[in-house]
């Protein structure tokens with residue numbers, strides 16, 4: 315074993331291998347994932363800490379970050395392994411040289427489709443994609459599973475379904491629908507069962523078992539949510555009137571053109587919904603416990619940012635998410651019949667996209683989530699290429715990091731910006747900030763190691779989603795994940811023979827256990 319260590323060091327010194335060196339020592343117990351030690355160190359010149367990106371040794375013990383120790387001085391920077399040993403006294407050291415070491419990503423917007431629709435996706439395939447993509451926690455949306463997550467028993471069922479399935483940690487949002495909106499003891503029970511907060515739709519969701527709420531429901535439930543101190547996530551689109559289709563009618567428009575789909579979901583539908591939510595917040599005078607906020611899901615319309623910003627400036631508890639697909643794909647570029655690009659709200663024109671990027675760069679957009687919403691390929695009706703019939707949802711979970719970094723890098727941002735959008739804020743949103751979302755002592759050792767200068771593998775072969783149909787295939791996106799750690803378990807290592815660890819190392823993240 316010692317000889318192997320020397321050999322690895324020699325090869326590295328000679329510049330023959332770039333892989334991080336793993337110094338193996340026998341351990342009494344074995345850890346889940348590739349790394350068997352319970353106490354070890356990750357070292358790099360680019361560790362993203364709450365105080366900036368520095369050369370540091372991250373000491374990990376029993377799944378938590380025991381310490382983050384800065385490495386100062388040229389000499390120690392040249393030999394990180396040695397510096398890490400001097401700082402920690404530990405010999406189990408993963409030296410990642412100049413790769414970025416940051417907190418794992420928290421994707422608060424994932425449709426896992428389990429239980430009940432595992433032919434669409436499923437916890438095992440989704441969390442495998444997350445692990446490969448550097449996402450260490452996923453939070454499941456309450457719809458697209460069958461049953462939907464709208465009662466105490468169904469929250470318990472969802473959490474029960476994670477057993478033996480999840481490769482990264484997973485939380486659940488409870489579904490807030492007309493049936494339970496007035497039943498505060500049910501909502502309270504769902505939180506006590508582990509839900510991290512609630513999600514509603516303001517427009518038909520595409521899933522009949524998950525009806526949308528109206529203004530009356532929203533106003534009635536706000537006092538409860540405020541007193542509970544939990545977030546309220548909303549799909550914010552409003553139909554112009556109750557009898558309008560809100561979906562592509564396909565009458566005169568050519569259903570093979572994305573423009574036809576786009577025309578049925580104008581920006582005003584987002585803006586009207588956002589205005590309604592702001593009004594509801596303004597009118598409600600109940601004191602809010604920390605943790606409450608309205609979080610606008612997947613903002614596509616940059617024009618709505620003025621209202622959101624004004625509401626924030628008034629001190630209203632509101633925040634906003636966008637998705638990598640709105641940042642990477644513009645309506646004009648969607649090929650005819652390419653329904654893998656269909657989502658709601660729809661991809662909007664390029665000029666709008668550039669404005670969304672401005673808001674990402676200046677911090678007005680608080681978080682990014684994938685809104686991974688896959689379906690079986692036949693539901694995309696690709697042969698006909700019919701946007702009116704196709705399932706609305708983009709499959710992109712595995713590409714959250716490169717799908718964000720590519721644009722950040724082009725605009726001169728550093729990895730700290732990615733961390734804020736994908737780890738710091740999402741942890742706060744879900745109430746996980748004392749457990750996850752930063753590299754600091756005491757928090758879970760949820761870590762992603764990635765190469766900002768290398769292209770991610772966007773080939774179908776590397777894709778872990780159940781179905782391979784995604785608009786990201788073959789896209790040149792920088793940000794290649796080298797390793798992913800969930801509570802200290804190395805669930806993915808690009809340098810390993812089988813990069814994705816076969817073990818199931820994830821755990822449910824429950825509100826009462828935070």
Ligand SMILES: NC(=O)N[C@H]1NC(=O)NC1=O
Pocket residue numbers: 425457458519520521549656657658659685687706707708
């Ligand atoms: N039901 C569902 O997943 N809907 C999602 N898909 C999409 O494109 N937007 C959504 O809200």
Ligand SMILES: [Zn+2]
Pocket residue numbers: 549611612658
């Ligand atoms: Zn939505």
Ligand SMILES: [Zn+2]
Pocket residue numbers: 423425455685686687
């Ligand atoms: Zn969604």
